[in-house]
Amino acid sequence: MDNVEEEKKSLNFIEQIVEEDLKEGYSSDSLKFRFPPEPNGYLHIGHAKAICLNFGLGERYNSPVNLRFDDTNPSKEEQEYVDAIKYDVNWLGYQWDAECYSSDYFQQLYDWAVLLIQNGKAYVDSQSSEDMATQKGTPTKPGVNGPFRDRSVEENLDLFNRMKQGEFKEGEHILRAKIDMTHTNMLMRDPIMYRVMHKPHHRTGSDWCIYPMYDWTHGESDYVEQISHSLCSLEFKPHRELYDWFLDQVHDEKLRPKQREFSRLNLNYTVMSKRKLMQLVEENLVNGWDDPRMPTISGLRRRGYTPKSIRNFIDTVGVSKREQMIDVALLESCIRTDLNKTTNRIMAVLDPLKLVITNYPEGETEVVMADNNPEDENAGQREMIFSQEIYIERGDFLEECPKKVFKLGVGKEVRLKHGYIINGVEAVKDADGNVVEVKCTYDPKSKSGSGSEESKRKVKGTLHWVSASHNVTAQVNAYDRLFTVENPDGDKEKDFKEFINKESLSILKGCKIELALKDAKPHERYQFQRLGYFCVDNDSTSDHLIFNRTATLKDFWAKKK
């Protein structure tokens, strides 16, 4: 049955490539993938695409997937990021086969570089970066050979060795591959393989003062690990030629990895580059990498997103070679679908307005039963306390309420969910004319679940509520999109930060929550009836409850207005 459905779903182009390879002789146990983040920042939803693609392939073909940290630039990389990345990948529900580091291969890479020098395929250049840039030409103009291009093997070997020994300052010498300065692909114009860097590395400490560049490192690392399919994003397409050239230099009879490229994921109303996300964090425009407004995995987690919803989202957007600009509405749809089935419903009043039921016996309370989740028969029921004074949502009262609007008004009735049907009598106002309290009457025979005729009446609106003396006060963080425009970095004139939505966070204090949540723990998720899905924040304590709004419910009425 599962197979039938599997069969029906068409393969994405990467899966088709793998299938093709399998048909043409790859054994199924030769399949191996990898996810290769650079530990210089936190993972975001775009990385989730790469993670789900690679680990998804691993699951599909029962193949190992390595987690490889591409740590060849000690000036940007930190252990903190390594730890955060591992946490995120696990959280998404994936287990890597081996935890690898490009830095594990520094010695092997060095030995191969020596081999290239010996074969006349690499040389030490000793010019300034400006001179080298000039010689490199432009996309439309071929480059020219530099003066050190024909150094002898012996001299190159000696210089390269002394680079490694730390005899030179940064920028004095670099090692370049000797390919073709007139190549139409700029990347093939004698690309740099090593630079001198007197910086401690988060793993190798001060063992090295030369560090390999990405192009030289990546393919050879794939080769060492025997990765069959090395998947990366589209901008690396031109690098493939170089990837293959470098592999040619060291390849023997072992499996030869192949690089293939797919498009990045972009979401509207946010930015997705690590550099820009870093800026938001460093300039305190958000509260850290895990700010619930951030498109980072950690941000989404704190916001209340589930791994399942993210995986489902990634599955839905697909894999192709055209730049995707996905509507956040799709992401939201994914989390709603998940949470609708799994979260218990709770009454929470975010903007409380006191309501007094004048014909309800003063000082009396009673217990009413409430379903935890109408979508889940096994979710059971809980008790709520009903009393004469309760809170309703300020926005649910309109003194003069039109028939078509399902709210409480003076002379207009409404049902209190799991409670009684009430009828508005009077709006009590302060000196400025603000409504501070609403008086109403209730129909004692209309109690929900009582089975009475009165309880079965059709009433236009149903309100959520919480007893005025039986509740817990909480803070609710209501999040909105971080940017006011669909593509904040799409404007050439304006900086993306000019489009930041100043109302992206509304902190609501004094929210009244049903007593059942008084001991709610961080990460717990609930549906606040009629409002949306909420998640207990990391910093929440029983003394100071904090909820983050994950997503609102779909609101037909809000759109209507």
Added chain:
RNA sequence: UGCCCGAUGGUGUAACUGGCAACACGUCUGUUUUUGGUACAGAAGAGUCUAGGUUCGAGCCCUAGUCGGGCAACCA
């Protein structure tokens, strides 16, 4: 004056590799509902960037354009 990708409803992805353009999200309309949620039923919305060509037949193949993106860091 170059090289490399890409182009299918508003968005994204399909189309059994040449046979009536489908699915999801979004939008709209009903039904049900003690959440203006969910569920259910239905509708609108593209004739596949353009022009040629091959073919009985082209979104798929070929040619030439157009448009969009990428390529000149001692970044990855």
